[in-house]
Amino acid sequence: MKDRFNTIWGAIFTGLFVLIMLPLPCFVNExxxxxxxxxxxxxYGWLAVGVTTVILILIWTRMALKRPEYHEFDEKEDK
Incomplete structure (x- = not known):
């Protein structure tokens, strides 16, 4: 595992994608x-998944912006 953060969040969003791809009655009705x-x-199923996705994106954004690679600035362009 090179980067645990990306691995965990990739698994979370992949799991959410797989969940909505399953033909569950809460997502599709004949x-x-x-x-x-x-x-x-x-x-209601789609609203729940949509709200969950937005909340997870907000959590991911807050966690990602605390990581050091988002605070590296290219000083060569400032000069």
Missing amino acids: SYIPGPFGVPNYI
Whole structure:
């Protein structure tokens, strides 16, 4: 493992991708199955995955910006 940070986050986002690719009933329905307020159940599944993805991206961004490679600046361009 060269870089544990990228390996872990790559596995997290790959797992999320694989989850949405599975034909689970919370992501795809062949027929109308009403949920709360008459909204189809798969809409709630996609909203949950979307919110989870945005939260994970925000967490990844905060962790990535604390890493030293994002604080290396090219001083040759400043001169």
